[in-house]
Amino acid sequence: MRNIPLIALFFLIGIIVTINVGWAQEDMEVVDNSVFENHQRTPSVFFHDEHNENAGIDGCAECHHIYEKGERLEDESSEDQSCSDCHNLEGGDGQPSLIKAFHGNCKGCHLDEKKGPILCGECHVK
Numbered sequence: 001m002r003n004i005p006l007i008a009l010f011f012l013i014g015i016i017v018t019i020n021v022g023w024a025q026e027d028m029e030v031v032d033n034s035v036f037e038n039h040q041r042t043p044s045v046f047f048h049d050e051h052n053e054n055a056g057i058d059g060c061a062e063c064h065h066i067y068e069k070g071e072r073l074e075d076e077s078s079e080d081q082s083c084s085d086c087h088n089l090e091g092g093d094g095q096p097s098l099i100k101a102f103h104g105n106c107k108g109c110h111l112d113e114k115k116g117p118i119l120c121g122e123c124h125v126k
């Protein structure tokens, strides 16, 4: 019986962590550009949650993907990682460089769907 408060505590921590992960990007307004060395542009506008809701994107893996042997895994996602954890500045091993990863993901979908910005200044707003 002595363990009940401890179990309750872990349960509470679990709930708090879950809520934070679920809502953590509510406040994101731009994509962090700190990994890039010499900034030529302002950070891109991206209201994470609002964008994904407006664009009607359901799956986190649409952007936070995981590949295995060149195949994108359907039921797994990598939202606990930054894009730069896998995509480095140079690219290589069949993986696009970080800038190509961002532009391919963002502009690629906007071009496919004929919706969303594709001009530099529409994302990198001065």
Ligand code: HEC
Pocket (backbone or CB within 6 Å): 030, 031, 032, 033, 036, 038, 039, 040, 041, 042, 043, 044, 045, 099, 102, 103, 106, 107, 110, 117, 118, 119, 120, 121, 122, 123, 124
């Ligand atoms: C759909 C949105 C979008 C469009 C359109 C876009 N970019 Fe980007 N770009 C990004 C994102 C996201 C990043 C990653 C980090 C950041 O800057 O926020 C990025 C990063 C960059 C970077 C590296 C980071 C830096 O600080 O310099 C450069 C350079 C860049 N873009 C130039 C361009 C140019 C030039 C164009 C037009 C030909 C363009 N981008 C169009 C979204 C966009």
Ligand code: HEC
Pocket (backbone or CB within 6 Å): 021, 022, 024, 025, 031, 032, 048, 052, 057, 058, 059, 060, 061, 062, 063, 064, 079, 080, 081, 082, 083, 084
């Ligand atoms: C349209 C693309 C897109 C979709 C869909 C998307 N995200 Fe993101 N998310 C991003 C980008 C871009 C970042 C910034 C990543 C970076 O800076 O490397 C990000 C960052 C995050 C982060 C912070 C991770 C970090 O860099 O530390 C979390 C948490 C997150 N997203 C959760 C989610 C969840 C949960 C979903 C699904 C409900 C989701 N995202 C759907 C694009 C997306």
Ligand code: HEC
Pocket (backbone or CB within 6 Å): 063, 064, 065, 066, 067, 069, 070, 071, 078, 081, 082, 083, 084, 085, 086, 087, 094, 095, 096, 100, 101, 102, 103, 104, 105, 108
């Ligand atoms: C766990 C590692 C990992 C993370 C995290 C990751 N990627 Fe990737 N990504 C890969 C691998 C591996 C490939 C190469 C896939 C192949 O073999 O074609 C790839 C391919 C891509 C491609 C080209 C193919 C496609 O799906 O259009 C784009 C664009 C891309 N990533 C963007 C992103 C963006 C944007 C993020 C962050 C939101 C991100 N990636 C996070 C591993 C990752």
Ligand code: HEC
Pocket (backbone or CB within 6 Å): 031, 044, 045, 046, 047, 050, 051, 054, 055, 056, 057, 062, 063, 102, 105, 106, 107, 109, 110, 113, 115, 116, 117, 122, 123
């Ligand atoms: C899977 C498709 C998809 C991906 C990936 C995607 N977008 Fe979009 N985006 C859309 C659609 C669809 C719209 C238009 C939504 C509307 O009409 O309301 C849009 C609209 C936007 C807008 C206009 C304002 C808004 O929020 O509606 C911005 C800015 C934007 N996207 C930036 C980005 C950036 C930056 C990335 C990459 C980190 C990205 N998008 C990735 C589909 C996508």
